[in-house]
Amino acid sequence: MKTSEWLKKYDIRLKKGLGQNFLSNSNVAHEIVKKSEIDENDVIIEIGTGNGILTEEISKNAKKVITFEIDERFKPLVEERFEGSKNVEIHFEDFLNTDLSKFKGISKLKYIANIPYYISSKILEKIFIESPKFEYAIFMFQKEFGQRLMAKSKKSYSPLSIFVQTYCTVEKIMDVSKNNFIPIPKVDSVILKFNPVYKYVKEVDPKDFMKFVHMCFSKRRKTIKNNLKEIIPDTEKYLMEVQIDPSCRPEDIPLETYIELYKIIAKGNKSE
Template sequence: MPQTLAEIRSLLAAIDRRPKHRLGQNFLHDHNKLNQIIEAADVQPNDTILEVGPGTGALTEQLLQIGASVIAVEIDPDLCQILRNQFGLDTNRWRLIHADVMANKHTLDPSVVEALQSVAQFSLIANLPYQIASPLLLTLACDHLALTRATVMVQREVADRITAPPADPGQNRSGKDYGPLSVMLQSMFNVQRIMTLPPGCFWPPPKVDSAVVQLTRHPKPLTHEPQKLRALVHLLFTRRRKQIGTILGRDAQLPPGVTPAMRPEQLTIQQLIAIQQSNVE
């Protein structure tokens, strides 16, 4: 049985602590939603799960009961104390890393990298604070190919950006949410929005809706040079209101169907990859 709201409150009260707003701590206590997330993640015995922000261990407990191995990364020392009290010292199926999962904007913490080095493949399950959602997902997508699936809770705004299609006036699509996060994740993964979570599913309730998004890595990625594509996409979308001919220059080699007058949000992922493969800087 997942933790109840009363149990979550009690675990924090036992160490005289409350949720920390600066760390984006909002604890999911809706049992139906938690069970739906576990079902969507399709966790199997002996799977390796990277759980970022395990909190009080509500999801961790379910994952261990299924028979998965959990590498949990928690930045808050108070929550680490709660997790140690519940699950004990590290074993071959449970490891707790007290760290910020991101060493910097583009690199995982070395202890997390070390824990993942011996793993042939792993899944990510996480309730991601706004400030780390994009850099973590982009880093795992591009630099850690052993990640096969991610099931993440993020602010709805981030979910909109992850799943956004390019602009298409004929379909009444503005492309305002389409950008580097959309392009890079969709080039590496099949992206699906699973559900929306209203604020009342969490304690304390956040000010905005959240959403669960699932990323399943393509058997054959659309690009084999994600870092080069990432650099091109960054160049284009930092000037997204400019025409690509202005951004790339008059001598740029553009693939069929792409004109200098187009803007970045109009380009499909395939077109962006074609531009990158033309060695346009």
């Protein structure tokens, strides 16, 4: 059955407040799974079961799908759709409240999801900070949000870009037209793949580092020196040490340089 037919059968009207724009094209779901290169040893965590269109495609290839859905109206629908599917485990609970440490023993853990825009940042933060080691995460976002995650400089570059890239490399998998969803959203989507990079996490305390980055971006139109001078003594000395022009704006400084700046400032503070 098509997505619209499933929803009509169970008289479910999608809620705008929950960001419910559901994938309606099974060919797109198939293509996502194909590009994900899932094999029979993979355990996939999916966030947002919905009507199960992506869940079903994942289950055809993976050892197990652990899928989360906050809206219990979908319970009878997915119970019917996955009746007899031994490798689909459905949890009707808020993923953001889930203890991810219970997945620690899984050797080939991966994430795949179509994430509502309004909780995209929270889900990324939860996975990067709380999840046991995972091989990759493949998520669908609104296109503009995805561009911010991939940005390395200029207008779209932000503390969010730096936060994500501290934990992972980000690559675009494919674009998805808004016409593949119901109801049709105002913007197109993009699918991104996040490959964990643990070396940066070993070099800095992630939460403390992100507080520092937010200070650096506190006023985007101001220079990095002006944003830091009232908080950090001898700001210019530290900037010059890592070869940052004090007249640079926050959006012009790459991740690696922010990490070096954070490290020398932290070291200077400890020696005082």
